[in-house]
Amino acid sequence: MSRQLTSLLTIAAACVTLASVPAQAAATKPAEKPAPVDCSQVKCIALTFDDGPGKYAGTLLSTLKKYDAKATFFLEGQYAKSRPQYVKRMVAEGHELGNHSYSHPDFTKLEPGAIRNEIQKTQDAVKKAAGVEPKLLRPPYGLADLQVSDIADEFGMPIILWTGGSEDWASKNVEAIKKKTLEVAKPNGIILMHDWVKQTVDAMPSIVKSLQAKGYHLVTVSDVIKGEGLEAGDVFPLPAGWEN
Template identity: 75%
Template sequence: MSRQISSLLAIAAVCVTLAPTPAFAQAPKKAPVDCEQVKCLALTFDDGPGKYAGTLLDTLKKHDAKATFFLEGQYVKSRPAFVKRMVAEGHTIGNHSYKHPDFTKSEPGTIRNEIKTTQAEIKKVVGFEPKLLRPPYGLADLQVSEIAGEFDMPVILWTAGSQDWNSKNVEAIKKQTMAVAQQDGIILMHDWVKQTVDAMPAIIKSLQKKGYHLVTVDDIIKRHNLQAGDVFPVPAGWSAQ
């Protein structure tokens, strides 16, 4: 997919992994999941690592499920052990800014600093910089796309949200997640929402029972040949000229 730089992206969405340095322990590589042959789904968790991330990681490990965590630099700094564990257990981590400002209302220097500072915090903890960017609130425009390109990162959004931040209700989160699950879907969730973490064992079991392989965003996007600054999934209303 080529960069659609000629069009302005104004997204109001409903709400990486490079190999680490040899010194950092990582989960043994399993045979890759072929999402062209099996039904894949990516659960993604924003704004973390949250204080319930350890419990979430326990659940993912128990059910042999992978996930993607878009991390804020401020919490990487305060909860580095969770970040190390995410990588060690085979999950993907991405950049979600340092303090979660709206990039579409920020100066270019602020956006660059938010991304750069978070990259540095993550590298300090796990020895490498993530290669996926999810802007705060899922909001981006041409400027955000351009700056993401400077960091050699595509912009990763989602196909649907769990609405966990809004409902904060276990049953509602389960119902919404199952309702929006689809092949090659990317679902937005948050590991700071306790009810999400509480609901996760039942959600994973239900998804796996329906035949979903719970994979990382890397597995979903690898056949799309994303370039730096590309936005995926392309939001409704995008007009490439």
């Protein structure tokens, strides 16, 4: 995929029952790792949460765990530093972490050194909290230009935007968030949400159950983009009107 960017991008953007197994054997048998989801064969969607970990992240993680759903969290370094317990839990429970800057500035208005600093400080904060480094970048506000793309390339990360947004930050209404999320949901979609919005976290049990009832597997962004052949610095998905 080409990453020729010629102008500023703006995106405002089951339960398996084991029969006839002795209790002792079942208790001592190691848990089997679930087979990876193939999104070319099944209906997938990736819920993504920006700006966190927010103070409601623990409740959100409990909901996702209850329904065996995975998500991708694009973290701000400042909150990864102040709430490391959530970052560690995200990794332990099989979720994916992305880099969303340290303090959420508009990258297109920064000098190269400042952009690198924002990204690196977040990489460092996440690694300190959970022992891993994000492999995906989502610039604040979804804003990128050629310079941002080049710096993402330096860090070995593609730029991940979204196919639809919940508009949770604007409505802050449980029913509106659910309605909008289901409206923009589509196979291999990437949905923008925020875990600092309490109404989003409150709506999540209903949203997850509704999506699963429609046949969706809730997976990570990397599951969704596996077949796209993205390289570092590439932007995905490109907004309407852009050519690959």
